[in-house]
Amino acid sequence: MKYSSLRLISGAFIILAIILSESLVLRFLMTFYIIVLALNSGRKFRLLPNIILFISISLANTITPYGLVLFSIGSYPITLGALINGANKALLLISFIYASHYMMSSRPQIPGKLGHLISMQFYYFDRLTTKWRQIEKKTPIIGAIDQLLLGIETEIDEDSIKQTEIKYVKTKDVLIHILHISIALLLLFIFSDMGKNILPFIAQLP
Known part of the structure; x- marks a missing residue:
């Protein structure tokens, strides 16, 4: 198997885990994790563009208010539910961007x-x-x-x-990518109903 194919498979599993994450804290952890993987694969990270993207999407989502009213701007309510939903969407987009960087770092060629x-x-x-x-x-x-x-x-x-140079998979590469997938799945398990029964404080997180 080519290394690029292994990276593509690993990225696909991590993207699936990101999509399945519902908790805001879990999605934040997933986003942080995929950014670390992208950086480790040679990609760059700029804080300001990501902050602007996060704030823009979060605020745009307040157009449809719901949940606890935090404060009002004139007659326009800013609600906690809308902000959390917007933050979730922003983190999803950011995580997808860095997941694509992670997957494309080895330039996969799908037959x-x-x-x-x-x-x-x-x-x-x-x-x-x-x-x-x-x-x-x-x-x-x-x-x-x-x-x-x-x-x-x-x-x-x-x-x-x-790819200018085809790199084939070694046993070490397989183990590393299994670890990448396992960490994402472990995070999903911790925030699942079973995980919340084991760690009750997780259920209190947004």
Whole structure:
């Protein structure tokens, strides 16, 4: 098996665990975990863009208020339920971004036409999220989009998308990726009903 395929399988299991996570604390831990994995695979992390994304999505979700009213801006209520729901959505998006970085760090090539299409989608998403951070902040939005797309177009060809060197899986690699998956599954178990029975304080967390 190719190393890139192992990384893709590992990432798919972790994404599934992220999707299944419902607790805000659990999703935060899952997001933190996938960011650590992405950093370990050679990707970069910038705090400010992620904070802006988190705050923007959380506040946008207050358009549909529900739950405990924390305070009001004029006649517009800011509710705890809406903020928690928005924070959950923001963490889900951030975790997906870094999961794609983690999975694409070894440039996986899925066999078949459908597999090639999926590989290309991951590749485009990875390059878009990576190169967007390299654009100067004062660049107008239309110009920034043009610069982004042109930059990706010049570097994307079949040779750049394919792996220049095929790395095959060793026993150590399998064990490491099993550990990655096991940690995600362990977090899911801790926040499950069975886990809450073992650790009652978990049930008190949002």
